[in-house]
Amino acid sequence: MMRSGRHTTILDIISKMEIETQEELCAELNKQNYKVTQATVSRDIKELRLFKVAGVEKKYKYAYIDEGLNRISPKMQNLFRECVLSMRPAMNQVVIKTLRGNGSNAGMIVDKLNFQEIVGSIAGDDTLLIVTESPEHANVVVEKLNEFLK
Template sequence: MKKKYRYAKIRDIIQKEVIETQEELAAALADEGVSVTQATISRDIKELMLIKIPTEDGRYRYAVSPEQPALFAKDRFISLFQGTITSIQYSGNLVVIQTLPGSAQAVAYALDNTDIQEIVGTIAGDDTILLVVAEGKDPKKVKDRLYSFLREA
């Protein structure tokens, strides 16, 4: 189960339903076909920066923080890409991205949190990212899309 998919489901659930506990969230995810442990739910809540807000009857429910910055908005993503990427190549269903030293993990995190559905996941070292393209998807198109971010003004 991809983290991006699970995060999208969690956001959708807490916007549509009153979820007061981690157990309720896990049950709602299970109803959607997503099986998770309590530890995963706890980590997801922290990473998504969810907050608890009061309900009309005085109880508390999970919600997305209104002050939560948009994670890697397009302009921020493009700025990161343009400032750190040195080359992009592909082979088979893999895309290899070279960055400035020390930048690969930040770029990989940004890629993992984009809406590029063809990306299965990334592995980052110090200056190299291995990006896995979903089966049946064209890695050249992914590479070309990534290059397009480098050319945007």
């Protein structure tokens, strides 16, 4: 019960404020009578699947999109559109270049799309590498992602 209430409070905090670090989130939760440590906040961030996006007042801020299982919300689709710079097949792989700091965001979205052609993916700071079983599958993934970007 305590965790559920804390999760709701975290989502409320990040929807109203730009929170850049776990320490800032910890401080805000403590102000609202949740006595938490950085380790607890770290687990909460993982459980809530929070991610960082560019902030207005701060360099980055935590964000959350409640998209439901295997459904991509318009917000997520826009995030993907905004962060992808280029995409191309390379043998049985797809290389996606993103804005700096958005490789993992693009990876999260691609994973959520659950394309059967994708074997796995690895995200870096500004690159997402998608692995498929064949060059044909890589081309199909590029086609599907281009449709998704429209």
